[in-house]
Amino acid sequence: MKKLAFLLSFFPLISTASDYSCEQEFNWLKKTFENNDAGFQYALSQKGEKNYLEHNKASLKAIKNADDISDCHQKLQQWLLFFREGHIGLSLNVKKESNASVHNFNKTEFQKYLNNKTKEDIEGIWRLPSYTVGLKKEGSNYNGYVIDSTNSKWQPGQLKLILNEENDGTYKATYYMADHSIRHVDSVDFIDQNHLSLGNNWLTLSRQNPKEESKAEVLQYVQLMESKTPLVKRLSKETALLRIPSFSYTDKKHIDTVIRDNLETILNTENLIIDIRGNGGGSDISYEEILPIIYTNPIRNVGVEFLSTPLNNSRMLKFIDDENFSDDDKKWAKEGYKTLQQRPGQFVNLDAQSVSVKKLENVNPLPKKVGILIDESNGSTAEQFLLAAKQSYKVKLLGAPTRGVLDISNMHQVDSPSKNLTLHYSLSKSLRIPEMTIDGKGIQPDFYLDSSIPAYQWVSYTRGMLEEM
The missing domain is CATH 2.40.128 (Lipocalin)
Structure with missing residues (x-):
């Protein structure tokens, strides 16, 4: 699958609500989502059409009693939650009364x-x-x-x-x-x-x-969690730590730089801890420089298929005109648009094969053991990284199950006719479905770190385990 950086802003253009009809907003939302979201039919097959009809009936009743546009927005968000938790959303583009009062605090x-x-x-x-x-x-x-x-x-x-x-x-x-x-x-x-x-x-x-x-251990943990940029830290002679707070496309250059500047240290250290706790995802290309460090054998990646609709396909046209994309990426988007337009209403695999295999020439002797710290905030691209990383014989995952928001992905957005709302929905469905689903379950750690091990001790616990193995 072609790897592009899909940048999504949830900071809407603010307007003021004039006349609006919550029922009209609902009808637009329902029709747009049903016709364009790549996960709609899958959710319907899992939850049943009868339950969906009942959900619509209850939602419409609640919507008719909405007090104002903010209340309407909340009720419409509840309607969306029927389908899934991740890669879905509804923004309110109406300026609300702010909490601007100044209190007498001395x-x-x-x-x-x-x-x-x-x-x-x-x-x-x-x-x-x-x-x-x-x-x-x-x-x-x-x-x-x-x-x-x-x-x-x-x-x-x-x-x-x-x-x-x-x-x-x-x-x-x-x-x-x-x-x-x-x-x-x-x-x-x-x-x-x-x-x-x-x-x-x-x-x-x-x-x-x-x-x-x-304690020093707590201060180190706070430093790692507060850091907005990647960092490398030597924990001992045998163990180094790589902290990656985000795989955002804008962070790729920072990730690549910190790896390049510390590569000699990493490749001359017995153990490596990669801490991605709190990393909610971003772009697949942001973790490309990490894979050669932990690589041991070919990495298989199951692709996705895109739902072809006029609205969905229009995103490819935006990519073609986007100056931030390379000529190769624009070529991929142009060819993809042509393919999608030929198969309206169908799911389309834009790659030559359903499964790609990444083969690298070298296997680095060090690090020998890699522990990746994960938690329930890891989703989307962070989970895609874990699916690739855990195929290495060197890698073990430690922590808690991830969020489980990967199967339905590649987000797009569209404004309602009134401009009061913006729907964020998904264009693609993983070809892993239904045999190996991640949504709703997450990726399980090899070593579950239960609540008796405080989060600030996860690094020292992992270091001790790796150095004793």
């Missing part, structure tokens, strides 16, 4: 209050990328007020996040993004007394001026 008084506390808890002054916030308990919530910000859209005293304690003692969070839009976070983990992780390493908060310093 940093000096809050610091005095903290100094008088005998024990540190969630209350405190915390750092996160671009912000410093004061987390203060008010009622049953911990409210995080901005103290400092490098983002001009945020002022001191504005509410940045809320931590809500659930009945079982766990926490959920409401986080206000850079543009003041809301993101609901279902998991808040306490790494230690000085560090909080929101959304499984999506965001890390670090306590400012803690009374008791964190």
Whole structure:
């Protein structure tokens, strides 16, 4: 399969909602998705047409009672979740009222209050990328007020996040993004007394001026999770670590550079740990320079087939006119468009064969053993990388099952006629279906690291295992 960088922006053009009909939006969404999404018929075959009809009936009833465009958007999102969790989405392009109120939060008084506390808890002054916030308990919530910000859209005293304690003692969070839009976070983990992780390493908060310093192991973990760019770190004489936070196409040059600059170290070290925790995917070409390091035998890759429709095929025309694509890529898109147009309504394999085999000339003697750290945030291209990597005799996967969002892929987007909504859907279906599906199950680790091993200990645990093997 031809490897292109499919760049998808979920930052919609903001407009204001005028007259709209939620029922009309639903009819457009339903028709567009049914006719164009590559996973629609597969989901229908798995869940049954009767269940789908009942789902439509219930959704239409709920939609007719939508209070406003935001409520309509949420109800339409619920309709989409019937089909799958990944490679699907619905953006709202209407400017919503922001959380811009400035509260009476006094940093000096809050610091005095903290100094008088005998024990540190969630209350405190915390750092996160671009912000410093004061987390203060008010009622049953911990409210995080901005103290400092490098983002001009945020002022001191504005509410940045809320931590809500659930009945079982766990926490959920409401986080206000850079543009003041809301993101609901279902998991808040306490790494230690000085560090909080929101959304499984999506965001890390670090306590400012803690009374008791964190362990070196914790600080290393936070550094790895906070890093937005790849890095290489020597852990011992026998083991090196390669951290890859994203396979985004824009990160390819950084991945290639860090590998090139540290290749001598990697190829002269007995063991290698590749940490891709939190890596949600990107572009297949971003991991191409990693494969030769871990390669032992030919790598088989099962391809995909594209659903041919006028809307879907129009993406190829955009590629042809895109200056970011090479001449070879444009040629592939031009030939692909011609092939797709000849078979409307059908699934089309644009490659000569259903399975490609990647053969390399050299097998590097070192590293001898490779441990790849994985978690439930790994999806899409990250899972495609794992399917390739685990074919090497050197490689073992450690951690937790991945997210399972790979079988239906290659996303496209289209605006509704009203421009209020943007549908993000998928164009291709894996030829692994139905024999080897990933969606809903994920890729399983060779060594499951259970909850008794804290996430900050996964690197040291893996290092110890590799060095003892």
